[in-house]
Amino acid sequence: MELQSFDEAYFKRLRAGDPATCDHFVAYFNQLLLIKLRSRLRSPQAIEDVRQETFARVLTSLRNEGGIRNPASLGSFVNSVCNNVLLEHYRSSSRNLYLEDNPVDPPDKRINMDEMLITEQTQRYVREILDQLSKKDRRILHAIFIEEKHKDHVCQEFGVNRDYLRVLLHRAKQSFRARYEQDGGKNKTKK
């Protein structure tokens, strides 16, 4: 995972259609778009349609004379285009429903990740991290992500508040990252 800032040189290559830069651009934003779209759409086909349309519009706009010109706002622009495509998807799915209150494709707030994020090695790291957690914390994660219990019920059952859930995930994530980087990201997943 590399920190990515979009500079003028990158922007020029992207606008010129340089294959390697275009591939990088799509790879970089693909996962972000999937995470975003999976929090709003259930249908894999709808997610794929919106994702593809977003990339198509962004790349077209980049090559147009009147399109985006500021490399620093590239990420924001991708997000904005995705929002527009999403709105159009909602509208085309049902003209008569008001989106905010009655989404046509109910959001699945659980973020399911791609197979591309999972390898034997990453599972081993995560197993190590989970083994280091208290039994209570492991059971909290199990209750939320496997049993899919309502978080209010989980908090009540385990005597914690909602902030505790964020802190728990944060610490586990940091430990996982440290463990992964300690091994130099062997068997890297596709990102």
Place this chain on the structure above:
Amino acid sequence: MTHFEAIEGRLAEGYLLGELTTEQREQYEEHYFGCPGCVEEIRWGAMFLANARRVLWKLPDIQGTKDETF
């Protein structure tokens, strides 16, 4: 929104847990799509969760009685 505010508020974790309000979620997305540091937070969190779901599913000793001592 600044990167500092996002980190302080643990917004990446809230986002992945589905804990943010609609407004917070939209503000955070507007921010993190353009913030390399927050993109990292989201990616590591997503990677951890994807693997944790798989591992937790297989853990044999995770179920316990409610009044078990932790």
